[in-house]
Amino acid sequence: MQFTKMHGLGNDFIVVHGETSLPADAAERAVKLCNRYFGIGADGLVYILPSERADFKMRIINSDGSEAEQCGNAIRCVAKYVYDNGLIGREAITIETLGAGVQPVQLEVEGGSVRRVRVDMGEPILNGLDVPTTIDANPVIGQTVEIDGRAFKFTAVSMGNPHAVIYVDDAVGFDLATWGPKLETHPLFPRKINVEFAKVNSAEQVDMRVWERGAGPTLACGTGACATLVSSVLNGLTGRSATISLAGGDLYIEWSEDNNRVYMTGPAEAVYTGTV
Numbered sequence: 001m002q003f004t005k006m007h008g009l010g011n012d013f014i015v016v017h018g019e020t021s022l023p024a025d026a027a028e029r030a031v032k033l034c035n036r037y038f039g040i041g042a043d044g045l046v047y048i049l050p051s052e053r054a055d056f057k058m059r060i061i062n063s064d065g066s067e068a069e070q071c072g073n074a075i076r077c078v079a080k081y082v083y084d085n086g087l088i089g090r091e092a093i094t095i096e097t098l099g100a101g102v103q104p105v106q107l108e109v110e111g112g113s114v115r116r117v118r119v120d121m122g123e124p125i126l127n128g129l130d131v132p133t134t135i136d137a138n139p140v141i142g143q144t145v146e147i148d149g150r151a152f153k154f155t156a157v158s159m160g161n162p163h164a165v166i167y168v169d170d171a172v173g174f175d176l177a178t179w180g181p182k183l184e185t186h187p188l189f190p191r192k193i194n195v196e197f198a199k200v201n202s203a204e205q206v207d208m209r210v211w212e213r214g215a216g217p218t219l220a221c222g223t224g225a226c227a228t229l230v231s232s233v234l235n236g237l238t239g240r241s242a243t244i245s246l247a248g249g250d251l252y253i254e255w256s257e258d259n260n261r262v263y264m265t266g267p268a269e270a271v272y273t274g275t276v
């Protein structure tokens with residue numbers, strides 16, 4: 001299998017192109033290949049497939065073998081892959097995802113190679129049962145989840161995949177390893193959840209660290225950054241656009257008042273190609 005190792009702000013992927021559909025053993029391959037000691041090492045395995053509705057289709061399998069509906073950092077990597085490898089010559093393309101439909105993507109090209117990508121991430125889903133959570137409210141803001149005697153207040157947002165945003169005093173130093181897995185698998189979240197720990201520093205800048213469903217602590221999460229901005233607007237903490245600073249770098253997120261859609265802008269990098 002030929003692959004390209006890529007990342008968006010350190011959220012890294014094994015990117016595969018050439019299959020016509022998702023292999024039946026994709027989950028097993030993801031677990032093996034994403035292993036950082038016995039495999040290639042990555043947060044996820046990404047397939048670029050043909051689409052009947054868009055220029056390309058993306059499927060993403062987390063490192064634990066579960067399939068995610070959407071991935072913001074992977075979609076930027078897919079956009080870079082298809083342009084840099086000459087699969088498409090346009091700078092405005094569309095990519096179909098499992099959970100967020102067809103997403104319009106704008107490429108920023110320098111010297112024949114994609115540097116940054118702006119993705120129309122679609123409209124956030126705020127109805128609690130649709131995120132999904134077990135809470136019948138719209139939106140789900142300031143709800144409490146209790147774990148081991150500690151209470152966390154969260155806002156639930158789906159960007160095609162589910163997120164819980166929790167505001168903390170220190171996002172950068174937050175103990176992800178203790179609280180991340182317990183929140184991810186809490187019964188309030190029937191399909192598990194990605195958890196963002198956020199500290200709002202100003203109306204234009206937020207620090208965020210993430211514990212990802214199916215992948216654990218990652219250096220960045222594009223959908224998580226979008227969920228954090230939406231949550232911060234709903235909680236009156238930021239304006240409708242802000243820089244979300246992650247361990248791997250910054251993403252710029254906008255939530256349009258005109259069309260209710262969320263836009264994510266950030267880099268994508270190819271590291272190496274290989275055969276396994």
Ligand SMILES: N[C@@H](CCC[C@H](N)C(=O)O)C(=O)O
Pocket residue numbers: 011062067068069070071072073074161162194212213214215218220221222223224
């Ligand atoms: N890193 C991603 C999200 C990947 C999927 C996530 N772990 C899930 O299961 O929903 C991003 O950049 O959005």
